[in-house]
Amino acid sequence: MSDPDTLPETTVHHDRVPGGRYWSMVIRRGFTLRLVDREGKANVSMLLYSPQNLLERYNMADTLKGQHTSRLTRGNMLYSDMGRVMLSIVEDTAGWHDTIGGTTRDADIVRKYGEHRYQQYRNDFYRSGRELFLIELAKWGLGKRDLVSNLNFFSKVYAGADGVLHFDPENSRPGDHVDLRAEMDTLVVLNTAPHPMDPAPVYDPGPVELSIYHTPPVAADDYCVNFRTENARAFANTVIHHCQG
């Protein structure tokens, strides 16, 4: 795996999103989005849409049941609800990314961390994941109806045999990174609000560093495509999507 401190030579854009903020951009097919959890305390909540048809979006259930997993890591692909691959996890040093934990709402933030409004705290005010999603989604004409089950990169949620959900605060370490290769043009909407199950008593979500770099065409022996037969079929559907260029 490449060193997250060394930007790939084909990097076209680099950015840093502080904790508790939002970001969105269309990642074009053939490019990869790298997320780096520099301080080991980031949670990157994410939703995905096709910019050509915003009705096509990341589907938690299809992603999980297609790959028989509730743990997303290298080799897994993030499926749309149209049987295609939006992003592939081509590198991952954290080992587990969540997609069942959801996001925080304003009341959760106030209950857990107290009220920190803009008037008093200026840009150190506390923001919820839902608030940040809705603001950024609105810029693309999207809203509450489009707020579906999201991803939470760098966070680990698992269920015991009795179904009780647990959060692992040690999942991500400083410098961990995950690389997401776009298999079709994908609108990525993300925010860095805390995970709803994060037990930290203070509101201090970590920043995430972003890099977008150009990647070569997917090879026949690609790790993600060959990770499961379902992935190969979803990728085949994605190839049809691109059959006219």
Place this chain on the structure above:
Amino acid sequence: MTGINLVESPLDPANAVCREVVPAGEPWLKELRKGQTLRILDLEGNQAVDTLFYSLERPTVERYSAIDTLQAQGNVYLTTGTKLMSNEGNVMLTITADTCGRHDTLGGACAAESNQVRYGLEKKSMHSCRDSFLRALSESDYGLGKRDLASNINFFMNVPLTPEGGLTFEDGISDAGKYVEMRVEMDVLVLVSNCPQLNNPCNAYNPTPVEMLIWDPAKG
């Protein structure tokens, strides 16, 4: 909440104000009023009943949220006592009786396209829950469409998670005559697809009918 919670209902089907059988592969769309009780009865066993709820007052704004439901109870399985939460953080229904013991809300609904991915590219022409959902919504007058198909409930479906992150589709734990019952906490629209899936062992590859029973509050 610690998983399976078997509770029988005192309600008498003879007093139900609505009894409708939904054949396999068909949708069912119904308005439910606050205080009513809805029972879903697995007539022949191991059927999956894909279900969504919308606020009757604001169907395009407030709807069932799987993730809010899991967050609220801290448990991944639905059973007696589970509050079915909306995306606005409100309780839509509460499960008040359950003789099956476990229901899923992570497995989603089958669709022509996801059937291709899961079972084979040639499976696209097979009937699916999403087709039933879209047909019912498109024929209705609520202004709902594909945009409103969020993560659903699969009543009677057994989708265990392991601590290592495994997710499997196990043979059903339901049986003929088992049911799940819920009290309606706000006026809702319920949208059901009685799952037509022929490729999944959850229903022993044999989709079967279910019965929907509704009681008014005073007529228990």
